[in-house]
Amino acid sequence: MQTQPVVSVKAVTKTYGKPNQKQFQALKGVTFDVQPGEFVGIMGASGSGKTTLLNILSTLDRPTSGTVAINGRAVTGLTGNALADFRAHQVGFIFQDFNLLENLTARENIALPLALQNMATKAQRDAVDRVAATLGIAEVLDHYPTELSGGQKQRVAAARALVQEPAILFGDEPTGALDSTSAKDLLDTMASLNREQGVAILLVTHDPFSASYAQRIMFIKDGQIGTELVHGTKSQEEFYQEILQTLGTFQQ
């Protein structure tokens, strides 16, 4: 097993607004690591800074100060092609609103990252079939996103994120737009991916149930990481209760 953390965040701050305007500090010095194969949850109410943090981690936004390293590589200074390639190879995203291209079928959406590397057609097909089987969407590969249910869309998005075998999978409220059954299915799938294939996952959510799938949960409030909970050997039910209690006290 690697010793270096897959995600390493050091003293990251983010301030919105220009110096001479009204400023708002969304992150006030966040530091944490995610180890390879770990399933980490980040929880917080809306406005706590969790989406800002995820945007910075996934290179969609830049921190005002501090550093972020993924797989040992500092990402804060990347630009242009290097940034694009980094996104393509090292990180996978699942967004709350899926971000599927509605002019491509599910198969084409999933194959897109592979096509970008000019992988052979057959290899693309095989890779898509493999990941689709894992996520249980083999039957809907030729449908367009509008012809899929929310749960299926999110699985397609997950398949697209995973088809490149990234170092880490980022999820931004991936169950936010799903019904409870689809949400549970998706979380089960993510958990098994994490367990069986060792995919590191970082999940940002405000939903305690989603968070209870993580091995470790960091609570973020007003731009800082407060409490941290570890799943350990507790059952999921016990962990869920613990989260609820923590939320109760933490939010006050």
Add this chain to the structure above:
Amino acid sequence: MLRKLALGGIRSRFRDYAVLFSGLVIASAVFYMFLALATNTAFLKSNSFIALTSFVFYFGEVLLVIITVVYIVYANTFLMSMRQRDYAMFMMLGAKGRKIAQLIFIETVSVGLLATVVGTGVGIGLTTAAGNLLINMLHAPATHFNPVWGPAVLWTFVFFLGMFVLAAFVNAGKLLKTPVLQLLHADTTPNRLQQKRSVLVLQAIGAIVLLAIGYWAMTQLGTLQLMGIGLALVTIVMGTYLLFNASLVALIAWLKRRRFAARGLHNFTLSQLSFRIRDYTRILAVVAMLFALALGAITVGLGFQAEIPALVNQQAVYDVVTVAPNAATRRQVAKLTGVTATQHYQEKTDRHYVYLDASALARHPVQLMDYQNGKTVRVKVTAANWEKYADMAAQQLSTFRVPADADRQFKLVPAARFAQLAGPMRTVTTYQVADFGANYAPIKAIVAAQAKQHDIKSATQSGQKFYSYELVNGMFSGLAFMGFFLGIAFLAMLASTLMFKILSGASYDAKRYLMLQKIGVRPRLLRASVRQEIGALFLFPGLLGVVHVLFGLKMFTGLLRHPYGNLLVPFSIFIVLYVVYYLLTVWLYESIVIHRDVTA
């Protein structure tokens, strides 16, 4: 409150409305420009010796109406796509159908009315500018040409307002029938390429048959007369549409199955094209027709313009001739540009003769136009063949004489004899220039100065080429004027249509490009995808447009001596303009859909 809601919609999506609005402004401006000529019968009659012209304009009007209707329908769909979510939301909040219908009516008609008012203004401006520019360039009298033409204003308003009132009713009817939920999610429905192969094959065959009939009709105008133009119009418009529909659907489907699609962003680009293939084929057909009209009009315009020097050059060899030039004449002579040949001849006169020095002619023979075997040729005349051409010389060399010499004959004498002659001596100078049109002003001034100096009272007395030029120019420049004028108008419409099509989808496309950037597509690849997608939009109609023009020029075989004589100039000018416009569009579109730095 209602007005506030309707106008608030405009404020919140200013850029989209700006695209919509400018598109409609250009459409109505071009419509006005065309009508300013088409409804001005006095202008058409006095500027065209071809009886068919007003009918050609009549059919042009029909074609323009078809194109404008497609354009307005498209613009209207765009307007509704911007607003239907808002309307659906109002309905969810409990707005009654009547209220919504009223809102749609206010909005659609006010956008239309405003666009027509501004468009007519722009049309008048463009008509004035293009008209004056062309009149100066072509030295065309363009009698009765009037940039501010009442009937054109009237008909532009009637047509556009009628269309928008109609559109408002259709919009309201359609909107109130569609379920609210569907309205809320209307912008993301894909267009499955699910057409049956047999339908595509039928469409392709239909397209080819229709185009063949249309092309054939254009060659048979002699027998079919007006019917031919009408037939060509209908079949070519339909054929163009069907051809794009069948061939693009098939081409995209075929490419998607190839290895080509699995590389890079190709699949995305193809899907972008197929996503709204119905809109695309309709717009591509319109663009192809406009391309053909603009290119055709300019080519024919240039053809008529090229007729002018060709015809004038059959009338006389020398572009301008001076006799004993005074200071005023010499000043104008100095202004001639591109002089290819100048010859000086000495003349002496007595009571009966104008004497020319034979040795001077031996060195530099005078040139005359002779009509041999149905062709005009230039002959060089010296002492050797003087007798043969004496009559012709007397006629054609009237520029070598002045009215005072009316009773004197030309006589060629040897150098020694010429030297002994007593009478006064004067110099006749002949000038030939590369481009008569470019030297129009100085030549006109020289002719005037000579007329004043020698008391020349008529064109016959003068015999200068200038008068032939004026005559021929009067005949053809009106037609050339119409060609160029309509060429400019159609080109503006073409540009506006393409720009409108591309920019109206940009805000939806921007989302897709942002997603691609988020999942790690290199900016270079995105730009390549944009170039290819827009390139397809430019390329296919361009190709078909060129084919249309090549067949369409057949119609002018009777009017132009060489309709296919000089295609290189108009085609290359047009293609250069088209490529520049393509690059501009790509640049504009990229600046909208591709974020320089994804930080959000």
